[in-house]
Amino acid sequence: MNTLIDYDWTVMAPELTIVVMAAFLSVIDLFLHPNKDRRLFMWPTLIGIVGAMCFVGMSWGKPAYQILADTYRVDDFALAFKMIMLIGTAFITVMSYGAFRKEKGFAEGEYYYLLLTALLGGMVMASSGDLITLFVGLELLSISTYILVGIRKRSVMTNEAAWKNVVLGGVASGFILYGMSFLYGLTGSTNLFTVRDRLGEALTSGYDLYAWLALFLIVFGFGFKVAAAPFHMWVPDVYQGAPTPITAFLAAISKTAAIALILRMFLIGFIPLFQGGRGTVLDEKTGGRVLLILAGLSMIVGTVIALRQQDAKRLLSYSSIAQAGVILVPLASWGPFLFPSTLYYLTGYLFSTVGAFSVLMLIERESRDSHLSSFAGLSRRSPFTALAMTLFLLSLAGIPVTAGFFGKFYILANAVVTGSPEHWAMYLIAGIMLVTTVASYFYYFAIIRMMYFRASQVEEKLRIPVGAMIVISVAAVATLGLGLMPQLVVDILGNVDWGASLAPVK
């Protein structure tokens, strides 16, 4: 066995940068006078994230590398997910600049370094081939977000959100851990590749139900984490009660990390269950069907309930449940473009979601609530913001020349051309996706109608802080750019050898 010094630890540079910056900020926070303004913490946070981005970009395209029996592995799959999470957190850092200025007793120093540790958890989840590291990463992300959700501790709604998040998030982690313990008990290893090999043997010797139990328990917990129906009950309350930048973090980055976790676990560890075909109680199609049900149900439930929402934040929460369903379609349908279509959609979804939530944050601060009517007359109060918001909503709805349109198209194409024997299921899920997309136009257009065709009670201009302005502009440009020139990203994603991410490092 190699000793610690034999490994090339520089591959961990992105994570180490984030850790160092978080530690640095916590020490500075300790020595800074309590009454000092901690808004400027945004800069070190941003520098750390940008530094990590550079390291991620530098290792892109290199052969996969692993440290200490896959407890940490870096491959293009991990790097792509890390890049999405880093971009998302950078946006959230910038939009938080000055967002909490008026709040007394707000732990702004802690806010920034907890964002970094949450990001660290997500990055670890993306780049590990070992159950223990995956779980520790998941918990690091979860616990940091539990605190961030409840950080505005004087608001009753925030307290309710934090409480629900802790309890249900804890239950979900418990289910995932319980499933992992079955997997470990069956295979005697936490390494996903060893698990894969031994699970293949175990299936033929009568332990198949045991393995399925592990899979179902993990899907259960994962459903909570990714906010998919029927495990979505906590989502609207938590998203509504959390500070809006954190809501955006939950909707974009936590979801991305959970998808990374489940892709790794299903496509490496659980793969024998999807190949199967040995006449056991549950056949090899079951896993795919479970995911299809999860995806279909999320799209239907999210869309139907969103239609009746009068509160913009709740509306966007339900829409994020529906989006979770869409993101799950490639994994459920497999197909040739599983990785590129998932990653492309996540990228587009990131820009539109973060953009939409930052506009919502401005509206919320101005009118003290997030009711739909607060958007009335936004086109006159701030034409630029209204235009950007329209773009984000069109992208979330999947209307042409936005990132969301091409993302949905890519996923749809992937589902329809898949070589799965169950063509009817693929057409069914494609049908559900189309119908819910069309239905979603109603609620997305409700906001657009408010912005353009309703007169506002206040006529004064909307004040836009610099940070939010930058986030909204960059996100709008990216949403439009990805829609107009999708080949830019698709080419990068298409040239990657995704199979190498699912194989042990030689």
Next chain:
Amino acid sequence: MALSLSGESIAFFVLSMMAIGGGIMMINSTRVVHMVLALAFSLLSIAGIYVLLHAEFLAVVQVLIYTGAISILMLFGIMLTKHKVDEEDGWSGRLGHSLLSFLGVGALFAIVMGVIYRTPFAGKVAATKSFTVEALGKSVFKQYVIPFELTSILLLVALVGAVILAKKEADS
């Protein structure tokens, strides 16, 4: 599976009943102190089960950390905070809710037990002699050093969170 009535199986039976009983007592009691004591009782019984499984180190750690440190910490927590004991009838949920939760938990229990009973476990006993503290230390500090270090960050985050959520503002 014939249940041989050896001393070991009797001990296992008694200890598991104590562990489960402690859990039930914890859920049902209304006073926080009783809850902590029931929890400590349950955790101590689990330490006994570890001894039966020849995991002596784990058993000692269980007693030291869970039964000892965590229970004491909770008692201190109770002592140092205002704890108005709710003497009111704790059962205020709707009947439908408890019925639904009972059904859900019952279904989960039935499925897990069904799966366990249908699985043909090989009768081989693992060689527990090789699972020494030395081997444990080696795997924690060598192979699993990355998750180990991450755990320390995790604990730090939890500590920071506890402080900022619980502290009273000194502002004026």
